[in-house]
Amino acid sequence: MICKKAVIRKCKSGDAQEGKPICLYSHEGKLLGRHPSKESAVKQEQAIKAHSGSKHLAKVTNYLFLFE
Secondary structure (H helix, E strand, O other), X not given: OOOOOEEEEEOOHHXXXXXXXXXXXXXXXXXXXXXXXXXXXXXXXXXXXXXXXXOOOOOOOOEEEEOO
C-alpha cells in the first residue's frame, strides 16, 4: 500500500484564519484543517489515519512540511 503525503504548511491566503496559521492539506490539495501549530496538524493527520485503519500510524514519516 502506498501512503499519500499530507501537506502541512502555512495556510494559503484564501484558507487563512486568525490564530490558525498552519493548514493541513490532502495530497489532492483539499483543505483538511487549520491549526495553531504544526504539532496539532500532525495530531489531526494521525487521527485521520487511525480512523481509516492505516497500519502506518506509528510512522510519522510521510509528511511534507512547507513553510515560506
